[in-house]
Every structure is written in structure tokens, then in C-alpha cells.
Amino acid sequence: MSRPGDILLSVKxxxxxxxxxxxxTDVSFDxxxxxxxxxxxxxxxxxSSMLNCINGFYHPQxxxxxxxxxxxxxxxxxxxxAQGISRTFQNIALFKGMTTLENVMTGRxxxxxxxxxxxxxxxxxxxxxxxxxxxxxxxxxxxxxIQAIRKTPVGRLPYGLQKRVELARALAAxxxxxxxxxxxxGMNVEEKEDMCRFVLSTNxxxxxxxxxxxxxxxxVMDLSDRVVVLxxxxxxxxxxxxxxxGNQDVIDAYLGVSHD
Amino acid sequence: MLYREAGQFxxxxxxxxxxxxxxxxxxxxxxxxxxxxxxxxxxxxxYLIASILIPVLILSIAALGLNILTGYCGQLSLGTGxxxxxxxxxxxxxxxxxxWMPIWIVIPLAGLCAAAIGIxxxxxxxxxxxxxxxxxxxxxxxxxxxxxxxxxWFVNYSISGVPTAPPRSVLGFDVTGATATNEAxxxxxxxxxxxxxWIARNMARSRIGRSWMAIRDMDIAAELIGIRPLxxxxxxxxxxxxxxxxxxxxxxxxxxxxxxxxxFDINRSFQVLFMVIVGGLGSVLGSFLxxxxxxxxxxxxxSAPGWFGYTVAGDTITHIEFMLFxxxxxxxxxxxxxxxxxxxxxxxxKLRLWPFPY
Amino acid sequence: xxxxYLIFIDPxxxxxxxxxxxxxxxxxGLMSGVMYSLVALGFVLxxxxxxxxxxxxxxxxxxxxxxFVGLMDLxxxxxxxxxITIGIMTALAFAVDRLVLRPLVNQDPIILFMxxxxxxxxxxxxxxxxxxxxxxxxxxxxxxxxxxxxxGFGEILVQSSDLFAGVIAAFLVTVLALFFHFTPxxxxxxAVADDHQAALSVGIPLNNIWVIVxxxxxxxxxxxxxxxxxxxxxxxxxxxxxxxxxxVLILGGFTSIPGAIIxxxxxxxxxxxxxxxxxxxxxxxxxxxxxxxxxAMIFLFFRPQGLFGEKIIERV
Numbered sequence: 024m025s026r027p028g029d030i031l032l033s034v035k036x037x038x039x040x041x042x043x044x045x046x047x048t049d050v051s052f053d054x055x056x057x058x059x060x061x062x063x064x065x066x067x068x069x070x071s072s073m074l075n076c077i078n079g080f081y082h083p084q085x086x087x088x089x090x091x092x093x094x095x096x097x098x099x100x101x102x103x104x105a106q107g108i109s110r111t112f113q114n115i116a117l118f119k120g121m122t123t124l125e126n127v128m129t130g131r132x133x134x135x136x137x138x139x140x141x142x143x144x145x146x147x148x149x150x151x152x153x154x155x156x157x158x159x160x161x162x163x164x165x166x167x168x169i170q171a172i173r174k175t176p177v178g179r180l181p182y183g184l185q186k187r188v189e190l191a192r193a194l195a196a197x198x199x200x201x202x203x204x205x206x207x208x209g210m211n212v213e214e215k216e217d218m219c220r221f222v223l224s225t226n227x228x229x230x231x232x233x234x235x236x237x238x239x240x241x242x243v244m245d246l247s248d249r250v251v252v253l254x255x256x257x258x259x260x261x262x263x264x265x266x267x268x269g270n271q272d273v274i275d276a277y278l279g280v281s282h283d
Numbered sequence: 284m285l286y287r288e289a290g291q292f293x294x295x296x297x298x299x300x301x302x303x304x305x306x307x308x309x310x311x312x313x314x315x316x317x318x319x320x321x322x323x324x325x326x327x328x329x330y331l332i333a334s335i336l337i338p339v340l341i342l343s344i345a346a347l348g349l350n351i352l353t354g355y356c357g358q359l360s361l362g363t364g365x366x367x368x369x370x371x372x373x374x375x376x377x378x379x380x381x382x383w384m385p386i387w388i389v390i391p392l393a394g395l396c397a398a399a400i401g402i403x404x405x406x407x408x409x410x411x412x413x414x415x416x417x418x419x420x421x422x423x424x425x426x427x428x429x430x431x432x433x434x435x436w437f438v439n440y441s442i443s444g445v446p447t448a449p450p451r452s453v454l455g456f457d458v459t460g461a462t463a464t465n466e467a468x469x470x471x472x473x474x475x476x477x478x479x480x481w482i483a484r485n486m487a488r489s490r491i492g493r494s495w496m497a498i499r500d501m502d503i504a505a506e507l508i509g510i511r512p513l514x515x516x517x518x519x520x521x522x523x524x525x526x527x528x529x530x531x532x533x534x535x536x537x538x539x540x541x542x543x544x545x546x547f548d549i550n551r552s553f554q555v556l557f558m559v560i561v562g563g564l565g566s567v568l569g570s571f572l573x574x575x576x577x578x579x580x581x582x583x584x585x586s587a588p589g590w591f592g593y594t595v596a597g598d599t600i601t602h603i604e605f606m607l608f609x610x611x612x613x614x615x616x617x618x619x620x621x622x623x624x625x626x627x628x629x630x631x632x633k634l635r636l637w638p639f640p641y
Numbered sequence: 642x643x644x645x646y647l648i649f650i651d652p653x654x655x656x657x658x659x660x661x662x663x664x665x666x667x668x669x670g671l672m673s674g675v676m677y678s679l680v681a682l683g684f685v686l687x688x689x690x691x692x693x694x695x696x697x698x699x700x701x702x703x704x705x706x707x708x709f710v711g712l713m714d715l716x717x718x719x720x721x722x723x724x725i726t727i728g729i730m731t732a733l734a735f736a737v738d739r740l741v742l743r744p745l746v747n748q749d750p751i752i753l754f755m756x757x758x759x760x761x762x763x764x765x766x767x768x769x770x771x772x773x774x775x776x777x778x779x780x781x782x783x784x785x786x787x788x789x790x791x792x793g794f795g796e797i798l799v800q801s802s803d804l805f806a807g808v809i810a811a812f813l814v815t816v817l818a819l820f821f822h823f824t825p826x827x828x829x830x831x832a833v834a835d836d837h838q839a840a841l842s843v844g845i846p847l848n849n850i851w852v853i854v855x856x857x858x859x860x861x862x863x864x865x866x867x868x869x870x871x872x873x874x875x876x877x878x879x880x881x882x883x884x885x886x887x888x889v890l891i892l893g894g895f896t897s898i899p900g901a902i903i904x905x906x907x908x909x910x911x912x913x914x915x916x917x918x919x920x921x922x923x924x925x926x927x928x929x930x931x932x933x934x935x936x937a938m939i940f941l942f943f944r945p946q947g948l949f950g951e952k953i954i955e956r957v
Contacts, residue, residue, distance in 0.1 A: 104509030116504035142489035296746035600769035609763025
């Protein structure tokens with residue numbers, strides 16, 4: 024059920040090495056505007072490395088990444104964030120000493136312009152921005168149904184809620200491309216259902232393009248418009264969930280194949 | 284029973300983001316401030332003002348400064364004393380060479396100089412973090428003190444090397460040097476304390492405070508959501524050093540009335556660090572509680588045996604003081620890393636529910 | 642021009658003109674460097690095994706020396722005093738593990754670091770309230786005579802206690818290296834240093850290992866304390882000097898035993914050379930107070946992991 028859309032992000036011939044280890048080899052794919060795009064593959068296939076390349080944390084030795092028509096080779100993570108890419112992490116990377124509200128407010132950081140003096144005296148933009156962005160943040164908080172934990176330090180929250188706060192922080196930045204690194208890992212069935220609902224409504228209601236890594240094949244097949252399969256840092260297949268499911272290479276990679 | 288949150292609804296985000304959201308808190312803080320401005324100078328004894336309130340208030344400013352760097356931004360500093368010294372020596376230099384400049388400008392200006400120096404020693408935070416940085420701040424501690432002692436320019440080539448603070452006045456009242464009355468000095472210091480505490484609180488609830496805390500809690504994640512690590516850390520270094528510089532300048536001008544290196548040695552750095560740990564990492568209120576507690580504890584230890592008719596050798600007191608400080612640090616880090624401020628908060632929460640347990 | 646000459650040319654001319662003086666300065670520097678190395682060694686042991694940056698290592702040196710000297714002053718034979726002090730340091734390691742490290746397990750490194758500052762203050766007060774705060778000489782029969790060594794270019798003055806310290810340090814490092822590589826405990830320690838959880842899962846008891854490491858660090862502190870005490874007397878100033886182990890570690894790398902040794906020698910020799918050839922003539926002296934820290938700070942820009950440290954790879 025692939026929807027038509029312009030190409031938002033194009034990854035071309037990316038190779039990434041750590042010393043002698045080849046994490047990614049000549050990987051290419053496109054992510055189209057408005058779709059949910061899944062990256063799957065066995066452990067160690069290079070999925071997280073791929074996300075890290077896209078948002079500038081790792082710098083691939085070869086290949087190019089084109090986002091919104093601008094090609095770039097190397098960029099710092101905060102530049103990627105400024106261009107509209109935000110993400111969540113495999114291991115939760117929240118700011119544990121801060122409340123939910125403060126964590127989500129950090130997602131608005133790049134949109135704030137108040138000078139140091141305005142912040143220090145809480146006047147002018149310093150005050151206006153805090154209130155204006157608080158309103159935006161409250162919308163996200165309502166959207167993800169985390170009103171009740173607004174003022175709780177996130178370190179005290181259970182795992183499932185922390186994942187949701189992390190998504191809230193990423194959404195608060197109003198990204199054009201949202202990268203989700205195993206958003207359902209370690210969740211029970213109910214939490215997974217909630218999270219699927221949030222991912223889908225983010226995509227449908229906010230129109231955000233989503234690229235996600237997930238191990239739960241049921242989730243991937245239900246959610247995503249298109250799928251790319253990585254194995255040992257190489258691309259095995261790309262296509263709709265149904266196409267990928269039928270691909271012999273993919274079945275071999277997942278089930279193992281005897282080479283005799 | 285009066286101290287309640289229930290039934291006090293906030294109708295705007297603006298109200299919810301106010302500094303003190305509970306009316307009784309607001310009344311309490313405003314009342315305390317007015318009492319500090321009007322009541323204390325009229326009621327308190329000379330000893331209380333000159334030997335306790337003034338130094339505690341000044342050290343609170345230094346503790347606020349270190350708390351910004353260590354408590355909010357997570358970068359450890361063992362060089363607080365050096366940044367205080369920078370403020371003290373440069374305030375003296377500016378005050379004696381640009382005599383027309385009002386003293387209430389001289390002191391923040393000295394703070395700015397300290398901030399510039401703080402940035403220079405904060406630069407290694409580009410490559411390293413947390414406790415590795417302690418070495419850079421130790422470099423500041425030893426190098427700056429050596430510099431101020433060895434370069435006579437800083438003290439206008441004074442023979443003794445320990446010049447006295449010049450008398451300067453605000454609104455016709457002397458506020459610095461030996462000629463000023465204790466009340467005037469106290470009010471002068473208090474003005475800085477109120478302004479700087481208010482500014483610290485504002486920064487803590489604004490973007491800059493959140494970016495410091497983000498760097499503290501998880502620097503990589505902070506970078507990935509768009510916070511640039513170096514400018515953020517350097518801003519914490521600069522503002523922290525500004526606070527320490529102002530504290531050092533006030534210490535020399537309004538408390539000890541001389542500019543001398545021993546006031547700012549490494550023991551001062553540890554003293555302020557202890558204030559921050561005991562008071563509460565990442566808390567404005569804690570900086571005040573910690574400063575008062577750590578400053579008063581030795582005074583208490585020295586006089587307590589006398590109340591019961593014992594005499595204890597000064598050495599022994601010092602040893603007990605060391606042991607007690609060490610044990611307190613460990614105790615607070617284990618039991619309550621948010622320090623006295625958190626204990627105060629817990630007490631308030633209990634009070635809010637009183638007389639019901641839940 | 643004049644200044645440039647004094648900074649860049651004259652010191653080297655002096656070195657060539659008076660090689661005997663240069664040699665004395667160098668030897669003196671290397672010997673104080675040995676002391677820094679010994680303190681830094683204790684840091685590295687603990688850092689490798691538990692990731693804790695033990696600020697109290699300097700005080701350990703003072704505390705061990707105070708106990709040793711105190712016992713000897715009570716008339717205990719040096720060898721017995723040595724053994725008892727090792728016992729005390731082991732008990733201390735045990736107490737630190739139970740009372741400080743265990744309650745703080747899984748905390749931020751910066752919190753643990755501050756806790757070790759607490760340990761340092763507590764021990765300083767504790768040691769001095771038991772043994773008093775006076776300077777105490779150490780008499781364990783380390784020969785302390787001035788030796789004159791006839792080199793080709795002149796006569797060099799060497800303290801025999803310095804030579805002795807150098808030999809002891811070399812011996813200690815060899816023993817530790819053998820201990821780490823050839824004993825089961827040593828292997829367990831290296832396993833723990835690599836990966837706590839993996840070590841636990843193959844049945845290495847983590848808690849005992851930490852006690853052992855802290856006890857070994859205490860032993861190294863005792864040796865350093867005796868050496869240092871023999872030179873300067875046991876006094877509070879030892880703990881301030883021991884702070885210099887921090888820049889030594891920046892230079893050598895926090896996880897490398899050879900790094901601690903070489904870093905210590907570089908710092909020791911460097912600060913003496915700088916003091917004698919640049920500090921005294923140009924900067925009114927006392928540059929030893931800060932030289933090591935400033936060098937370490939500059940070093941941090943170019944090689945934050947130190948000369949021998951492992952490169953840090955960040956991942957999310």
C-alpha cells in the first residue's frame with residue numbers, strides 16, 4: 024500500500040568501517056515523504072549504525088546522504104537535528120535528573136532564540152518563549168497521553184513510560200524525519216499496542232515521515248509501508264512488507280541456510 | 284493546614300511556570316527578603332552581621348556559582364578558590380586604577396574578568412568530561428594563585444603584597460574597606476545575593492538551564508537532539524566563574540578588607556564544593572543551606588564543648604572537623620544526593636499533607 | 642630579542658656548559674618522579690578494576706605512613722610495623738568497600754569521585770587525631786648519604802636514598818606486573834577491568850576483587866609513604882604533593898601501569914628542569930606548584946586518553 028511521495032532522504036552507497044570491521048557496505052535506499060519505513064535485519068546487521076550515519080553521529084567513509092535535496096557527507100549531530108531529523112534510542116537516552124516536562128522541552132531547544140540576558144532576567148523573549156513552547160509541548164504531552172507524569176523526574180518512571188517520554192521529546196522538535204531505534208524493545212503486549220498506536224497516529228495526523236528499526240516482525244509488517252533488510256552490513260532486499268516476506272535471501276538470513 | 288496545593292488551580296502556563304507556584308511560598312520568600320533587608324540591620328548584633336551573615340552570604344554566591352557548573356552542568360571544579368581570587372585581585376586593580384567607577388559596577392566587571400579566565404580553563408572540556416576536568420581546574424587553582432602572588436602589578440606594587448581594600452561608597456554610604464559600617468556592607472552584599480540568586484533561578488528554568496542539565500545527564504543524547512556541547516559547557520564555566528569572581532571580590536572588599544592569596548587557596552575550593560554537595564547538587568536553595576551549614580559547623584564545634592564546661596584542644600577540633608566533613612560528604616552522596624534542599628522539600632511535602640499520612 | 646634569547650636559547654646553552662648540574666637536576670627530578678609514579682600506580686590499579694577515580698590515594702599514602710611511623714615510635718620492630726600496617730590498609734579497603742562503594746554502586750563516576758574526596762578528608766582527620774599532626778621522620782635504615790659520582794664531564798651529587806627509592810619502585814612494578822599476569826587473582830582482576838558483568842557471569846566474585854584491589858592500592862601507598870617519609874618526613878604536605886598524581890595520570894593514561902610510571906618520570910624531570918632553567922631565572926621560581934597541571938591541561942587538548950591510554954569509542 025505504498026503511497027506516492029517525493030524522496031525525503033536518499034542514502035547512496037554508504038560504507039562505514041571501524042578499524043578493520045565493516046559495519047556497512049555499499050548500502051543504498053530511499054525514504055519517501057510521509058511513509059513509515061522499516062529497517063530490519065538480524066543482530067549486528069548494521070541497523071543502528073545506519074541510523075547513526077543518517078543523523079550525523081557516525082561519519083561513513085564512502086557514500087552520500089541526501090536530505091531534502093541537499094547532499095552532505097559529514098555533519099555534526101546538532102546540524103542534523105537543526106535540519107529536522109530527530110530520533111529515539113535503543114537504550115533509553117533521557118535526561119534522568121529532569122522532569123518529563125523539562126525533557127520534552129529540550130526537544131524545542133533549537134527553536135528558541137532568547138538571548139542569555141533575556142533568559143537570566145526572564146523578560147522579553149526569555150519569558151514569551153518559555154510560555155509559547157510550553158503550549159506546544161503540552162500538545163505533544165496530550166497527544167502521547169503522559170499528562171499525569173508531567174512533573175515527575177523521568178528516572179523514577181517505568182520503562183514503558185520512559186520510552187514514551189523519549190518519543191515525546193523527539194516529537195516536540197516537530198521533525199520532518201523521525202528515526203525510531205527499536206521503539207517497542209522490551210515492552211509487553213499492551214505497551215507495544217500503545218506504542219504502535221502512537222507511531223501510526225504520528226504518521227497519519229502529524230504527517231511525519233518515520234524510519235524505524237524493529238525486531239518484532241508482526242509490528243514491522245503491520246506498520247510499515249516499505250522495508251529494507253540488512254545483513255552483515257549489506258542490503259539484502261527492499262520493498263513492501265509482502266515482497267520482502269517472500270524474498271528467498273531474507274528467509275535464508277533469518278532462518279539460516281546450510282551452505283553445502 | 285494552610286500549606287496546601289489542592290484547590291489552588293493554575294489557569295495559565297505562565298502561572299504554572301512562575302518561580303514559586305504556591306502562594307504561601309511566595310509570601311514566605313518575600314517576607315524573608317524584606318526581613319533580611321529591614322529587620323536584620325536593625326535587630327541583629329554586630330557580631331552576627333560581621334562574622335556570620337556577611338561571610339555566609341558571600342560564600343552562598345560562590346556555592347551558587349559552583350552549583351551551576353557542577354550541580355547543573357555536571358562538570359567538576361576544584362578551582363573555585365582561584366576564580367574567587369581572580370575576582371578579588373581584579374576588583375582591587377580596577378577599583379584603585381579607575382577611581383571614578385562606582386563600586387557596584389567594579390564588582391560585576393571583576394566577575395566578567397573571572398568569567399573570561401573561567402572560559403580559558405574550561406576549554407579542555409571540549410575533549411574530556413566529568414572528573415578528568417578536575418585536573419584543568421586544579422591547574423587554574425595553582426597557576427592563578429601563583430600568578431597573583433608573583434606579579435606585583437595586580438596589587439599596584441604594594442610592598443607587603445597584601446593591600447587593604449579601598450573605601451568606596453554607594454549613595455553616600457561607605458560599603459567597602461575598613462571604614463564601612465557592618466550594616467552597610469551587609470546590605471551591599473545582600474543586594475548582590477538577591478540579584479544573583481534570582482538570575483540563577485531564572486537560568487535554571489530556561490533553555491540554558493535545561494541544556495546544562497541535558498549535558499550533565501547524558502551528553503551524547505544532548506548532542507543528538509541538537510545541543511552543542513562545547514558552547515553549553517563553556518557558558519556554564521563562564522557564568523559559574525562570574526559568580527565565583529563576584530563572591531571573591533566581595534570577600535576581599537566587604538569581609539576581610541584585604542586582598543590576600545591565602546583566602547583563596549585550595550581549601551577554599553574544597554569548602555565551597557562541600558557546601559554544594561551538602562546543600563544539594565542542582566539546587567539554588569541548597570547553595571544557601573549548604574553555605575550556612577558548612578560555615579557554621581566549625582564555629583559550633585569550637586564553642587559546643589565550652590557550653591558543657593569542657594575544653595578541647597584546637598588541634599583535636601580541627602581533626603574532628605575534617606572527619607565530620609568527610610563523613611557528611613559520603614553520607615549525603617549515599618543517602619540524599621540532592622542534599623539539604625531535598626530534605627527541606629520532603630519536609631514541605633509532609634507538611635502539605637499534614638495531618639494525614641497520605 | 643633579549644627575552645626571546647632568555648627563553649629559547651640561554652637555558653640550552655646553560656645545559657651544555659654545565660652538564661654536571663643538568664645531570665643533577667635531571668636525577669633529582671626523576672627521583673621525585675618515582676614518587677609521583679608510585680602514587681599514580683595506586684590510582685591506576687583502582688581505576689582499572691573498578692572505574693573509580695580514587696582521589697583519596699594521596700591520603701592513603703599519608704595514612705599508611707602515619708600508621709607505620711606511629712607504630713615504630715611505639716617501639717614496634719619495622720618489619721612487624723610493616724605487616725601491621727598492611728593489615729590496617731586491608732581493613733581500610735574492606736571498610737571503604739562496604740561503607741562507601743557498595744551503597745554507591747551504579748552511580749555516576751563523578752558522584753563516586755566526590756565520595757572519595759569525602760574519604761580523603763575523613764582519613765586525614767582520623768589519621769591525625771590518632772597519631773598527631775607533627776612532622777615525623779622515618780628511620781627504617783634506608784641509607785641516606787651523599788654519593789659523588791665521577792662522570793666524564795664532572796662530579797655529580799646523588800643521594801643514596803634516591804637510588805634506593807628508584808630500586809624499590811622498579812622492584813614493586815615488576816612484582817605487580819608478575820602478579821597481574823601469572824596469578825589467578827591477577828587474571829580475575831584483568832577480567833573485571835575488561836567487563837564487570839562478563840566477569841561476574843563466569844563466577845568471579847566482584848566484591849572480593851574490589852577489596853583486593855583497594856588493599857593492593859593500600860600496599861602500594863604504604864611503600865610510597867615510607868619512601869617519601871624517609872625523604873621528607875611524614876607530614877600533611879605529603880597529601881598535597883600527592884595531588885600531582887592527577888596530571889601524571891593525564892599524561893600516562895588512566896588505565897596504563899607503564900603509563901603511570903613514565904608519566905611520573907616525565908612530570909618529575911620536567912618540573913625540575915623547568916624550575917631550574919626557566920622558572921628561577923625568568924619567573925621568580927615556585928613554578929613547580931603548577932607546571933605539571935598546566936602541562937597536563939595542554940596535553941588534554943591533543944591526546945585526552947593519555948600516552949598509553951585506550952582510545953575511547955562512544956556509542957549510543
